[in-house]
Amino acid sequence: MILFFIKRIRFYILFSLLCSFHWGLAQQKLAAEIQMPAFSKTTVGEVFQLLKERQDVLFSFNGNILQMDSVIYPRAYRGNLYDYLDGILGKEYSFKELGKHIIVQYTPQRMSVDFEVQTPRKDKVVITGYIKNIRTNNPISNASIFDRSALLSTLTDKNGYFELDVKKKSNLIAVNVSKEMFRDTSVMVIFPIEAQIGDKKKREYGYFEGYEEDHGLYRSFFGRVFLSPAQQIQSMNLGGMFLYSPYQISMTPGLSSHGFIRSQIVNKFSLNIIGGATAGVSGVELGGVFNINQYNMQGFQVAGVFNTVGGNVGGVQLAGVGNRVFGTVKGVQIGGVLNKVDTVRGVQIAGVANTAKEAARTTQLAGVLNNSSGNVGIQIAGIANKAKKVKGFQLAGIVNIADSSDYPIGLLNLIKNGEKSLSLAIDENRYLGLQFRSGGRVLYSVLSVGAALVDDGPSKYAFEVGLGAVLLNTSKFALRTEITTRNHLTDKFKLLDNHQSSFRIIPAYKLTETLSIFVAPSFNYAERDEDTISGTGTRWKTWGRDRTRNTFYGGGIAGLMLKL
Structure with missing residues (x-):
């Protein structure tokens, strides 16, 4: 009878205390x-x-x-x-x-805790109770009840009722209660067992600075789809507090070895068969489909489809499709399709696109597009690069766009403080050409279309692309150098096979602030006309090309340049 009484007795609070709860730790700073x-x-x-x-x-x-x-x-x-x-x-x-x-x-509101403890088995403790508003006596729903040491957690229902199962009981359990807008409460429960308090190792904890600011993860597509409302409530109740655990294994975000408190756990090793949602990683995380971290990831993270991190990333992040980070990445980020981050310091590599608000001291490499709304180090893309200020260089298959970029390389370079000009010029072969130069204060691209003013065999038109550099730029004089390649077309715009390459030194005298005149020598290499019989060897000439043979020759170009 006595044993039955001990087994079923309701243990009420020895300390119903701590109106201001500090996670059960000694308050050295607040007590100072x-x-x-x-x-x-x-x-x-x-x-x-x-x-x-x-x-x-x-x-x-x-x-x-x-x-x-x-x-x-x-x-x-x-x-x-x-x-x-x-x-x-x-x-x-x-x-x-x-x-x-x-x-x-x-925390203008206060709450009361009324609970009882049952021990249905020797190795199990069940804590049940109700949470109420002290002022109104109304039940409080969605309050977080948790035991930090045992990594157990639950939420109250609409009646303020909760059940917390403790599988391995100690002689001391701290039942912690948190609810947004309410002052936290803690109650201590002592059980009549022989365990020593000192035998229990304290669990390591931490705090995410800046948690109080708006948390973008929950408002994102990933948060709405993959994080349950209960997880969001738990996070709001417990704030930026998190606990460390050696490892966790999950099948899905709702089926984890850490149970309901998983969203407040930082793991050293995390294995997600399909996907998982945790507080963070300080080590290694592997996901068959996806990984979602509420706060930070430090170490190595790889997912078959995507990784999403609400805080910062330090280390390496790999995903088959994409990576989304709401904070700062310091390290390497590789996505099969897309990388998107607030701030990045390191390297971003994506099959399609990289996008960041700030990417100073960062190299972005993408198959299609790199985009930084702030500063960036280096950008290399198959199609386009866009940034505010580029510290290094931009290399794009088609277009570079920036407020400031001294070394852009692309067909078009739309740089706000850089080079944009039109020129009309005639060369040694008497082709009249319209040239558009665009780029930075040092490097720029050249695009040109021209027409033959005299008979030049089958060639009637030409288009030219090239790369130039500003060597000197004063109020009255400028000196440039350019390397270009020209393709010829027939009168029916059929592409011919006789290419021409040129190297030019272009001194220009500024007639006005926007209008310049230039006469520039050039050194050229031209292939023979495709419908002629080739002579022997390659010919060198002082001036003009030989249509019947490949020719190295001197030439020149003269014209007017208008600054746009």
Whole structure:
């Protein structure tokens, strides 16, 4: 009878306490003694900065509910940091300490915890109870109930009811209760078993700085499709707190070895057969189809289809289709189709496109498109590159676009502060050509169309492409050099086989700010006309080509150039 009574007895709280819950850890920073001067008028931000310098703490909070420029009038104070913060901000705010971080939360509501404990088996404990609003006595739904040490978690239902199964009971369990807009609560439960408190290893924890800001992952396509509403609620309730675990294995995001608390766990090794959704990775993560990390990924991550990270990435990220990172990537990002990131430092490689808001000191390589709305290091793309300011060079099959890019290489280079000009010129073979130059302050491309003014055999028209460089540019004089290749066409625009290559030195005198005149010598190589019988060897000439033989020869070009 006594054993039955002990087995079924309801254990109520020994400590129904801690209106402000600090994850059950010693509060060294908040309990520290401080001395602060009086201020006739100051701001929250100035006080936080002074505390940061004196107490070596970092404050994290949501800027929407606590403004740094809010005016306050604190008196001189001597006592602990918690009471000082409570005095200057008011009772509607609560404070948690995680490492050096003091997390300030707006918690105007309070809750009560009423629970009981049952031990149906020797190796199992079931904690059940109700969570209510102290002021209204109404049940609180979707509150997070969890045991940090055992990695167990659940949510209350619409009646405020919860059940938490503890498979391996200790002599001490901390039942932690969190709910957005409510002050966190913790209750300690002691069981009549022989385990030693000191035998239990404390689980390592961490905090994601900046969590209080809007979290893009949940608003994204990946968040809406692959993260359950319960996961989003859990994340809001527990804030930026996360725990470390050696490993986790999941079949899908809802079927994981960590159960419901998986979204707050950072794993050293994570294996997702189909896909998984965790707090983050600090090691290696493998996904058959996808990996979703709520916060950071540090190490190596590979997925058959896609990786999505709500925070930052440090290391290597590989995906068969694409990678999406809402924070910063420092390392290498490789996607079969697409890479998209807020900020990247390192290398991005994609089969189709790379896109980033900021990519300074970064190399982007893509089969089709690279796009950075900020700065970038190097961009190489099969079709197009776009950036604000390019520190290195751009190489594109068709077009480069930038506000500033001194070394773009492409057919068209639309650089805001660079070269854009039209010229009308005639060369030694009496082809009248219209040339368009576009590029940066150093390198630029040349596109030209021309027509023969005299009989030149089957060739009637020509188009030319090339690469040029500005060697000198003063108010009255400019010096350029260009390498071009020309293709000839018949009067019916049939492409001929006699190509011509030229190297030019172009000195230009500026008649006005926009109009220049130039006379430029050139060294050329021209292939023979395709309908002639070839002579012996290649001919060298001082001036003009030989239509019957391949020819190295001197030439020139003269014309007018208009700066656009």
